[in-house]
Amino acid sequence: MKSAVIVFPGSNCDRDLAVAIRDVTGEAPAMVWHRETELPEGVGLIGVPGGFSYGDYLRAGAMAARSPVMRAVADAAARGVAVLGVCNGFQVLTEAGLLPGALMRNAGLNFVCRDVTLTVGTSQSAFTSRYEVGEEIRIPVAHHDGNYTADAETLDRLEGEGRVAFRYGEQVNGSARDIAGILNDAGNVLGMMPHPERMMEPAHGRTDGRRLFEGLVAAIA
Amino acid sequence: MKARVYVTLKNGVLDPQGRAIHHALEGLGFSGVEDVRAGKLIELSLADGTSDADIEAMCRKLLANTVIENFRIERIAA
Numbered sequence: 001m002k003s004a005v006i007v008f009p010g011s012n013c014d015r016d017l018a019v020a021i022r023d024v025t026g027e028a029p030a031m032v033w034h035r036e037t038e039l040p041e042g043v044g045l046i047g048v049p050g051g052f053s054y055g056d057y058l059r060a061g062a063m064a065a066r067s068p069v070m071r072a073v074a075d076a077a078a079r080g081v082a083v084l085g086v087c088n089g090f091q092v093l094t095e096a097g098l099l100p101g102a103l104m105r106n107a108g109l110n111f112v113c114r115d116v117t118l119t120v121g122t123s124q125s126a127f128t129s130r131y132e133v134g135e136e137i138r139i140p141v142a143h144h145d146g147n148y149t150a151d152a153e154t155l156d157r158l159e160g161e162g163r164v165a166f167r168y169g170e171q172v173n174g175s176a177r178d179i180a181g182i183l184n185d186a187g188n189v190l191g192m193m194p195h196p197e198r199m200m201e202p203a204h205g206r207t208d209g210r211r212l213f214e215g216l217v218a219a220i221a
Numbered sequence: 222m223k224a225r226v227y228v229t230l231k232n233g234v235l236d237p238q239g240r241a242i243h244h245a246l247e248g249l250g251f252s253g254v255e256d257v258r259a260g261k262l263i264e265l266s267l268a269d270g271t272s273d274a275d276i277e278a279m280c281r282k283l284l285a286n287t288v289i290e291n292f293r294i295e296r297i298a299a
Contacts, residue, residue, distance in 0.1 A: 059286055066283060095286065102288040109237050149234065149289055174235070 001221045003029040003045040006073065008064045008092075013050035013195065017086065020197035021047060024213040025221075034067040044220040045082045046073055048089030050142070050195060060103065060145040061091030070096050082126055082216055083189040087143055090181070090191030099184055099191045100158070101150030106143070107174025113142040115205075117169035118180055118194060122162045125183055126219035127190045130211035136169055137208040139194035146193040148175040148182075158182055165190055222267045223297040224276055228285045229260035 003025060005018045014031065022028045029047065030040045039046065054063035064070070070092070077083045077098055085093040093099045106112060115138050120131040131137065150158070155177055158164050166181035173193075181192025196209030230236050236258050243257040263284055265276070276294050285292040 058283070062283065062286070094288075100288075102286055104234070104289060105237050107235065107237050109241055147237075151288075174237075 001025045001027060001044045001217060002040065002042050003027070003047065004032045004039050004043045005029045005047040005049055006032050006034065006069055006089075007049070008034045008051070008053035008067065010053045010055055011049050011051035011088070013086065013088075013197065014047075016195075016197045017047045017049045020200050020209070020213055021045065023200060024210070024217055032069060034064065034069050037068045037072060039069075039072045039076055043076065043081060045084065045216060046076060048073070048083065048085040048092050050087030050089060053088055053092065056145070059091075059095065061088060061093075061095040064088075064092045065095035065097075074098060077184070077189050080186065080188050082220060084127065084212075084216070085189070085191040086195055086197065087141075087146075087193055090193055091145060093189065093191045098189050099182055100154050101148055101176075101182070103145050103193070104147040104149050105145055106147050106172075111142075111144045112146070112172055113140075115140045116172050116180075116194065118166045119169050121164040121167055122183075124162055125165060125187045125190070126216050127183070127212055128165050128215065129219060130215035138199070138206055139196055139209055140198045141172060141194045143173070143193055146173040146175065148179040148193075150176060155179075161185065163187075166192055166194065222269055222271065224265045224267055224271075225295045225297060226263040226265065226276070226280055226284050227260060227293045227295070228263065228280075228290050229293075230258060231289060231291050234289050 007014045091103045120135045163183040167178040168180050196212045199209035238259045239257040280292040
C-alpha cells in the first residue's frame with residue numbers, strides 16, 4: 001500500500017510515524033515536504049505527524065494548516081483517502097478544518113509526557129476495527145496543547161454519531177468529555193493526541209498502537 | 222496605514238494561562254484582581270486602500286481561530 005507522511009519545519013515524529021507505517025504495510029511512505037502542492041499518485045494513507053510545526057507560532061498547527069501541501073491533503077481526504085493526524089498532526093487537522101473543534105493549552109498548564117489509558121469509543125472505522133468498543137489500551141502522550149474544546153452541540157454530534165474514537169481513561173489535559181481522538185463525518189480522517197506509533201514493538205513496552213495500523217492496512221489494501 | 226488585531230478567548234472558554242497569571246498576581250500581593258484573560262495583539266502594516274473586509278478575512282482565515290477566539294480590529298491613522 002502506498003502512503004505518505006507530511007513533513008513540516010519542526011515536525012519531530014515524522015520518522016517514527018514512517019517506521020510504523022513501513023513495518024505494517026511493508027512499503028516505506030513517501031516523505032512529503034510542506035511546500036509540495038501534490039501528493040504521490042495512488043496514496044491510500046496520509047500521516048500528519050507530531051512535533052512543533054513552525055514552532056507552534058500563533059497557535060499550535062495554525063501555520064502548518066495553511067501550507068501548500070494541506071490543500072492536497074484536504075482534496076485527498078475529500079476523495080476518501082485515509083488521513084491520520086497524531087498530536088501536532090491532530091492540531092493541524094483541526095486548524096485546517098478537516099476535523100471540528102480546537103486543541104487548547106492543557107488545563108494544568110503542564111507539558112504531559114507519559115503513558116496513559118485510553119478507552120476505545122468505536123470499532124466502526126478503518127482506524128479502530130481491530131479494537132473492541134470499551135477496550136482499554138495504553139498509549140503514550142507528549143503534548144502541551146491537547147485540551148480538546150468544541151461547543152456542546154458539536155460534542156453531542158461527535159458522540160451521537162460514534163465519532164469519538166478514543167477517550168482518556170484518566171485525567172490528562174482537561175479535554176471536553178475526555179476526548180483523546182475523533183473521526184470526521186465520513187470516518188476516513190482520524191485525529192488523536194496520543195502516539196500509537198510509539199507502541200508498536202515489544203521493545204516499546206507494549207504493542208497497543210500496532211492494531212490501529214493493521215486495521216488501516218486491512219481496510220485499505 | 223496600520224491596524225491592530227486583538228485576539229481574545231471567547232467568553233466561557235476556560236483560560237488556564239489567564240488563571241495562572243491571576244494566581245501569580247495574587248502571589249505578589251496584588252489584591253482586588255477579579256479575573257484575568259490573556260490574549261494576543263497583532264499589529265499589521267498595510268498598503269493604503271486595504272479594506273476592512275480584507276482585514277476581517279485575514280482574521281477569519283488565519284489570525285484568530287473562531288472556534289475558540291474572538292477578534293477585534295482597530296485601525297490606526299498614520
